[in-house]
Amino acid sequence: MIEYYDVSGCYVLRPWSFAVWEAIQAWFDSGIKKLGVKNCYFPMFVSNAALEREKTHIADFAPEVAWVTRAGQSEMAEPIAIRPTSETVMYPSYKKWVQSHRDLPIKLNQWCNVVRWEFKHPTPFLRTREFLWQEGHTAFANPSDAEKEVFQILDLYAGVYNDLLAIPVVKGRKSEKEKFAGGDFTTTVEAYVACNGRGIQGATSHHLGQNFSKMFDISYEDPAKEGERAFAWQNSWGLSTRTIGAMVMIHGDDKGLILPPRVAAVQVIVVPVGFKTENKEWLFDAVDKVTKDLVAGGIKAEHDLRENYNAGWKFNHWELKGVPIRFEVGPNDLAKNQVTAVIRHNGEKRQMSLDGLSEAVKTLLDEIHDAMYQKVLAQRDSHLKTTTCMEEFKKLLDDKCIILSPFCGLPECEEEIKKASTREDGEGAQMGAKTLCIPLEQPKQELPSKCIFPSCCHAAKAFALFGRSY
Amino acid sequence: MIEYYDVSGCYVLRPWSFAVWEAIQAWFDSGIKKLGVKNCYFPMFVSNAALEREKTHIADFAPEVAWVTRAGQSEMAEPIAIRPTSETVMYPSYKKWVQSHRDLPIKLNQWCNVVRWEFKHPTPFLRTREFLWQEGHTAFANPSDAEKEVFQILDLYAGVYNDLLAIPVVKGRKSEKEKFAGGDFTTTVEAYVACNGRGIQGATSHHLGQNFSKMFDISYEDPAKEGERAFAWQNSWGLSTRTIGAMVMIHGDDKGLILPPRVAAVQVIVVPVGFKTENKEWLFDAVDKVTKDLVAGGIKAEHDLRENYNAGWKFNHWELKGVPIRFEVGPNDLAKNQVTAVIRHNGEKRQMSLDGLSEAVKTLLDEIHDAMYQKVLAQRDSHLKTTTCMEEFKKLLDDKCIILSPFCGLPECEEEIKKASTREDGEGAQMGAKTLCIPLEQPKQELPSKCIFPSCCHAAKAFALFGRSY
Numbered sequence: 016m017i018e019y020y021d022v023s024g025c026y027v028l029r030p031w032s033f034a035v036w037e038a039i040q041a042w043f044d045s046g047i048k049k050l051g052v053k054n055c056y057f058p059m060f061v062s063n064a065a066l067e068r069e070k071t072h073i074a075d076f077a078p079e080v081a082w083v084t085r086a087g088q089s090e091m092a093e094p095i096a097i098r099p100t101s102e103t104v105m106y107p108s109y110k111k112w113v114q115s116h117r118d119l120p121i122k123l124n125q126w127c128n129v130v131r132w133e134f135k136h137p138t139p140f141l142r143t144r145e146f147l148w149q150e151g152h153t154a155f156a157n158p159s160d161a162e163k164e165v166f167q168i169l170d171l172y173a174g175v176y177n178d179l180l181a182i183p184v185v186k187g188r189k190s191e192k193e194k195f196a197g198g199d200f201t202t203t204v205e206a207y208v209a210c211n212g213r214g215i216q217g218a219t220s221h222h223l224g225q226n227f228s229k230m231f232d233i234s235y236e237d238p239a240k241e242g243e244r245a246f247a248w249q250n251s252w253g254l255s256t257r258t259i260g261a262m263v264m265i266h267g268d269d270k271g272l273i274l275p276p277r278v279a280a281v282q283v284i285v286v287p288v289g290f291k292t293e294n295k296e297w298l299f300d301a302v303d304k305v306t307k308d309l310v311a312g313g314i315k316a317e318h319d320l321r322e323n324y325n326a327g328w329k330f331n332h333w334e335l336k337g338v339p340i341r342f343e344v345g346p347n348d349l350a351k352n353q354v355t356a357v358i359r360h361n362g363e364k365r366q367m368s369l370d371g372l373s374e375a376v377k378t379l380l381d382e383i384h385d386a387m388y389q390k391v392l393a394q395r396d397s398h399l400k401t402t403t404c405m406e407e408f409k410k411l412l413d414d415k416c417i418i419l420s421p422f423c424g425l426p427e428c429e430e431e432i433k434k435a436s437t438r439e440d441g442e443g444a445q446m447g448a449k450t451l452c453i454p455l456e457q458p459k460q461e462l463p464s465k466c467i468f469p470s471c472c473h474a475a476k477a478f479a480l481f482g483r484s485y
Numbered sequence: 486m487i488e489y490y491d492v493s494g495c496y497v498l499r500p501w502s503f504a505v506w507e508a509i510q511a512w513f514d515s516g517i518k519k520l521g522v523k524n525c526y527f528p529m530f531v532s533n534a535a536l537e538r539e540k541t542h543i544a545d546f547a548p549e550v551a552w553v554t555r556a557g558q559s560e561m562a563e564p565i566a567i568r569p570t571s572e573t574v575m576y577p578s579y580k581k582w583v584q585s586h587r588d589l590p591i592k593l594n595q596w597c598n599v600v601r602w603e604f605k606h607p608t609p610f611l612r613t614r615e616f617l618w619q620e621g622h623t624a625f626a627n628p629s630d631a632e633k634e635v636f637q638i639l640d641l642y643a644g645v646y647n648d649l650l651a652i653p654v655v656k657g658r659k660s661e662k663e664k665f666a667g668g669d670f671t672t673t674v675e676a677y678v679a680c681n682g683r684g685i686q687g688a689t690s691h692h693l694g695q696n697f698s699k700m701f702d703i704s705y706e707d708p709a710k711e712g713e714r715a716f717a718w719q720n721s722w723g724l725s726t727r728t729i730g731a732m733v734m735i736h737g738d739d740k741g742l743i744l745p746p747r748v749a750a751v752q753v754i755v756v757p758v759g760f761k762t763e764n765k766e767w768l769f770d771a772v773d774k775v776t777k778d779l780v781a782g783g784i785k786a787e788h789d790l791r792e793n794y795n796a797g798w799k800f801n802h803w804e805l806k807g808v809p810i811r812f813e814v815g816p817n818d819l820a821k822n823q824v825t826a827v828i829r830h831n832g833e834k835r836q837m838s839l840d841g842l843s844e845a846v847k848t849l850l851d852e853i854h855d856a857m858y859q860k861v862l863a864q865r866d867s868h869l870k871t872t873t874c875m876e877e878f879k880k881l882l883d884d885k886c887i888i889l890s891p892f893c894g895l896p897e898c899e900e901e902i903k904k905a906s907t908r909e910d911g912e913g914a915q916m917g918a919k920t921l922c923i924p925l926e927q928p929k930q931e932l933p934s935k936c937i938f939p940s941c942c943h944a945a946k947a948f949a950l951f952g953r954s955y
Contacts, residue, residue, distance in 0.1 A: 018578045022530045022565055027578055030523035030593065037524060053500035053750075054507060058615055059598055060492045078557040085564065086602035087548040094555065095492055108488045108497055117793065123500065128529055128598065132556035145528055280523075323587065 016263065016272070017139045024137035024144030028256065031336065032140075034280030035259050036147065039175055040126060043149065043254065046171045050164070052122040052151060057104045059127070061096040065103045069230045072102060072197035079131040081144075097130040102197070102223075102251060105152050106231035109247070115235050116156045119247060124151040140260025141215075141485055148255035154233060154247040158224070161248040165222045168252045169202045172218040175254065180262045181275040181387040182206050183395060184217050185480060187452025192426040198251075199224030205451040205480065207395040208264050212415025214451040214482035215261050220252035265391055266360070272337030273360050275387055276380040283309055283376060284338045285318040285354075288326045289345035302344045305354060305369070312373025314380075334359060339383050340376065360387050401478070403463050408481070409436050412448055417482035419458055421475030422450065423466035432468050432481070448481040486733065486742070487609045494607035494614030498726065501806065502610075504750030505729050506617065509645055510596060513619065513724065516641045520634070522592040522621060527574045529597070531566045535573045539700045542572060542667035549601040551614075567600040572667070572693075572721060575622050576701035583717060585705050586626045591717075594621040610730025611685075611955055618725035624703060624717040628694070631718040635692045638722045639672045642688040645724065650732045651745040651857040652676050653865060654687050655950060657922025662896040668721070669694030675921040675950065677865040678734045682885020684921040684952035685731050690722035735861055736830070742807030743830050745857055746850040752810060753779055753846060754803045755788040755824075758796045759815035772814045775824060775839070782843025784850075804829060809853050810846065830857050871948070873933050878951070879906050882918050887952035889928055891945030892920065893936035902938050902951070918951045 018027035028036065044054070060083070067073050082094040098104050105123070112118055126149045137143055151168065155161040169186055176182040184204035188194075194201040204217040228234065228246040237245035266273040276282055285306045290298045302318050309316035319329050326343070333341055343355040353366045360383060367375055400411045401419040411418050422428070433447035458478050466475045488497035498506065514524070530553070537543050552564040568574050575593070582588055596619045603612055621638065625631040639656055646652040654674035658664075664671040674687040698704065698716040707715035736743040746752055755776045760768045772788050779786035789799050796813075803811055813825040823836045830853060837845055870881045871889040881888050892898070903917035928948050936945045 018581065020528055021532050021535060021577065022528060025528035025530055027528065028526040030525045033525045034523075036526075053504070055500045055503045056498040056506075056617060058490055058492060058495035058497065059600075060495055060615065062491050065491060080557060081553045082555040083551045083567070084554045085552040087550060087604075089604075097553070107491065111488065117791070130529075134557075134559075145530065147526060321587070 016259070022144075024133065024142075026139045026143055028147075031280055032259050035262065035274070035278040036256055038278040039179060039254070039258060040149075042179055043171060043175055044126075046174065047124055047151065047168070050122070050167060051120075052124050052153070054125060055123045056125050056127065057101055057108070059098050061098055061104050063093060063096065065107055066096050068103055069197050069227055072227075075196035076100070076131070079133055081130045081132045098127075099129055099131045100251075100253070101125070101127075101129075101150055101152065102227055106227055106233060109152075109154055109233045110231050113154065113233050113235055113247060116238055116245070118235070119154055119156040120160065121154045122151075123153070124149055138260070140257055140263065143256075146256050148253050150251060150253045153250045154228065155249070156245070156247065158248045161250050162222055165202055165220045165250050165252070168220040168250070169204065172204045172220065172252075172254055175258065176204060176206060176217055177388065179275065179277045180258070181277075181384050181391065182217075182261065182265055183388060183392040185452060185454050186456070187454040187480060189219070189452060190422075190424060190426070190429055190450040190479065192429045193450055195219065195221045195223075195251075197226050198222060199226065202455075203452050206261055206265060207391075207398065207417055207482075208261070208485075209391075209394045209398065209415070210264065212398060212412075212417070212483065214417050214480070214484045215264075216451070216484070217258065217261060218252070218254035221250060223249040223251060225249070266387060267337075271335035273387070274337040274339055276339045276384050279315065279337070279339055281315055281317050281336075281338050282380060283314055283316040283340045283342055284333045285309075285316060285342040285344055286326055286329050286333070287318075287320065287345070288343045289347065294346060298344070298346065298349075301349055305342065305344055305372070309373055309376060312376070314373055314376050330357075339380065358383060360390070401458055401460070403465075403467055405432075405435065405467055405469050408448070408467060412436055412481075412483065413438065417451065417480055418448070419454070419478045419480055420467035421463045421465065422453070422477065422479035422481075423468075423471055423473035424453075424476045424479075425471075425473060428466060428468050428471045428473070431470070435468070446483045449484055450479045451482050451484060453477045453479045486729075492614075494603065494612075496609045496613055498617075501750055502729050505732065505744070505748040506726055508748040509649060509724070509728060510619075512649055513641060513645055514596075516644065517594055517621065517638070520592070520637060521590075522594050522623070524595060525593045526595050526597065527571055527578070529568050531568055531574050533563060533566065535577055536566050538573055539667050539697055542697075545666035546570065546601070549603055551600045551602045568597075569599055569601045570721075570723070571595070571597075571599075571620055571622065572697055576697055576703060579622075579624055579703045579717070580701050583624065583703050583705055586708055586715070588705070589624055589626040589717060590630065591624045592621075593623070594619055608730070610733065611727055613726075616726050618723050620721060620723045623720045624698065625719070626715070626717065628718045631720050632692055635672055635690045635720050635722070638690040638720070639674065642674045642690065642722075642724055645728065646674060646676060646687055647858065649745065649747045650728070651747075651854050651861065652687075652731065652735055653858060653862045655922060655924050656926070657924040657950060659689070659922055660892075660894060660896070660899055660920040660949065662899045663920055665689065665691045665693075665721075667696050668692060669696065672925075673922050676731055676735060677861075677868065677887055677952075678731070678955075679861075679864045679868065679885070680734065682868060682882075682887070682953065684887050684950070684954045685734075686921070686954070687728065687731060688722070688724035691720060693719040693721060695719070736857060737807075741805035743857070744807040744809060746809045746854050749785065749807070749809055751785055751787050751806075751808050752850060753784055753786040753812055754808045754810075755779075755786060755812040755814055756796060756799050756803070757788075757790065757815070758813045759817065764816060768814070768816065768819075771819055775812065775814055775842070779843055779846060782846070784843055784846050800827075809850065828853060830860070871928055871930070873935075873937055875902075875905065875937055875939050878918070878937060882906055882951075882953065883908065887921065887950055888918070889924070889948045889950055890937035891933045891935065892923070892947065892949035892951075893938075893941055893943035894923075894946045894949075895941075895943060898936055898938050898941045898943070901940070905938070916953045919954055920949045921952050921954060923947045923949045
């Protein structure tokens with residue numbers, strides 16, 4: 016999936032992982048285009064003046080900004096930042112483009128790299144100093160259109176997880192403490208990683224309100240109130256290559272990676288078995304024909320005809336790489352007009368007829384997708400608990416659960432809950448619970464009147480989903 | 486197409502130009518995938534140690550490299566470069582991946598941004614400090630496979646110009662002086678810009694030979710000679726957003742941009758004409774239906790129903806933006822079951838029946854593509870001259886010609902020819918002729934024995950194509 020690199024915090028995305036990203040790109044890009052969003056490209060460099068325009072926003076990013084100070088042998092007059100995100104890159108243009116309400120909405124997206132020079136220990140996909148993402152930036156004349164879009168995008172993000180990656184997610188709003196700095200509210204899709212019981216943020220869709228439009232003067236003469244300026248209502252939303260990290264952790268097992276079928280670079284690997292010198296040519300031709308038929312049928316199939324490895328080695332190799340289906344093609348099966356399919360995620364073997372094979376494989380790939388999704392869903396649901404008691408909360412957390420609890424919503428209280436639940440994690444770091452989100456779909460049970468934190472004297476506003484998190 | 490930006494040499498690619506890039510990406514990406522090339526992503530940062538590994542190569546790029554020296558408030562221990570191109574980024578990984586001849590070929594490509602901090606006057610698309618491109622990097626066990634690929638890629642580059650952008654190009658090799666530093670030879674596609682008579686390099690495909698594989702130790706035990714190392718044979722090839730600049734200059738006219746149909750974000754703009762209050766709703770519905778039918782038929786069609794602009798304003802607006810076909814939809818035409826099509830590149834008007842409109846538009850778009858190509862070809866061919874006389878050469882150059890002349894191939898001689906032909910250009914800069922390429926397809930006439938430069942005492946090796954160039 017990745018190769019290590021000699022600049023700390025940077026990794027190479029090899030074709031095997033990049034193909035996952037390409038599948039996500041194709042799906043999501045087509046989704047946003049249906050909403051009228053257009054792609055564009057803004058520079059990766061930001062002047063200090065633009066970067067510092069919105070104070071809350073820059074306060075969040077400043078410690079991680081990489082600065083270019085030299086070109087060739089010349090020191091630059093002013094250091095130039097590399098975008099950590101592009102609000103401050105794009106909005107000066109938005110100001111120029113918006114002269115009248117007729118210039119709205121603006122709906123732009125870009126697929127690009129961003130740099131956040133984190134000093135915490137880097138982790139491939141999850142915490143990298145450069146990563147790839149898409150960032151959408153939209154501006155509307157009225158808040159209801161903007162808010163509607165926030166949730167349309169959130170649904171597309173949920174779709175990336177549910178429909179492509181076979182991962183269930185909880186849609187919700189971020190708490191005040193966890194929301195995007197400078198925005199009005201942040202929505203998120205949150206997944207659950209069973210191996211260590213942590214939540215992982217999947218993608219976020221922010222409603223920026225008028226904060227940035229006021230800072231960057233994205234405004235026009237208000238048609239309703241003569242002589243007054245109306246400011247645009249803005250959103251920004253992003254999905255990054257971290258997605259691939261979530262997929263790896265959530266679906267992997269002791270044998271290695273398990274790729275969800277709809278994003279796998281190779282969906283079916285075809286391996287010849289039981290060949291001898293005398294039948295090799297015939298058998299290899301048969302393997303080649305099966306593979307070509309699958310490809311012609313729209314399946315991402317490849318064969319492994321290497322002669323310097325035996326079948327057992329190849330089985331292990333492709334299991335490690337997570338290919339959803341392995342076809343074993345040998346003389347006995349061929350005599351019965353069939354192949355043996357071995358399914359990666361559950362080890363199941365089944366014979367499949369060569370007649371109508373591509374269609375049967377398509378059905379099987381969908382079946383695998385659904386089974387992988389259901390397995391992860393069951394894992395998550397068995398670790399998704401509800402409590403109103405702080406002592407039980409801590410115990411559940413240590414049992415690798417994510418927890419729905421009544422919450423007042425205040426940052427101070429969230430800080431206290433984090434402190435109260437802090438334990439050393441496996442790698443020696445201190446980790447407490449934070450809110451993953453306030454789920455859009457609230458539990459059916461009645462909301463208790465009090466926040467879970469015992470010394471909080473505020474009323475609970477909603478059930479929040481808490482957990483240790485990436 | 487672009488918006489100006491507050492970091493010098495950087496520009497915003499707006500959706501109108503980015504759509505051209507997306508069309509190029511889709512076409513070229515599918516072409517290289519058919520050749521077995523896979524996409525990946527390598528970091529944008531390069532350590533100084535890796536960057537300096539190949540001396541000829543870095544000598545070429547060093548003056549333009551942007552350096553990151555600070556993250557947040559911390560000075561970095563070692564400055565880190567931003568890739569000007571990725572040979573030195575990728576090849577340390579290639580070394581790890583190549584252990585045996587079975588690990589070859591490696592065929593990777595990435596779509597990314599690169600930074601070359603030029604100090605010359607920046608120009609949108611043509612000379613920008615950050616630009617987008619694809620860079621392919623391949624490694625083979627033997628030179629003939631590598632060389633074969635160089636020309637397969639060159640054909641794809643020619644295809645981007647011929648088949649998408651409606652621009653004829655000359656395929657050729659770069660001279661020693663103009664080739665890629667550190668490579669064995671460079672091939673190129675060269676176009677001609679009539680307005681100022683200059684050549685413009687369209688894209689380059691390099692055979693690196695074993696220069697980089699020796700510097701980066703991309704090698705394996707030679708199966709033919711026990712105990713010896715065999716080094717990989719490598720190519721690199723790239724096509725950038727400069728392509729869009731070539732398209733703008735070559736096809737544009739006094740009224741603005743002319744988009745070649747196959748890369749146009751909007752192929753048909755549908756404008757209502759001759760409406761009055763009483764028929765407006767009916768007419769707008771008809772316009773909407775025509776547009777939707779075209780979209781359903783696979784045409785990129787949009788309508789302009791804005792009521793605060795009149796039809797004349799809209800005609801100008803969409804002409805300026807270069808939309809290939811304008812449909813004028815009015816009551817008189819509709820009564821005859823037809824619309825009026827106005828073709829951007831030649832101003833021609835014709836009536837088109839509403840029956841089978843999408844198919845007729847597809848045919849028309851192809852016709853426009855061909856006519857645009859032929860027009861540019863004729864312009865170029867009338868300025869493509871052959872001479873063996875240096876005096877005539879200079880005169881032709883001042884007459885905005887590109888010139889085929891016998892050439893010895895030596896860098897010193899090319900330098901002399903440049904000096905001898907130097908004139909001040911329109912913007913006050915000194916410009917002499919250089920070789921655009923040594924065309925693969927040589928003129929039918931016999932090659933004279935002597936190089937065109939009078940005091941050169943070497944034999945001509947081939948006809949080279951000379952010109953002033955971007």
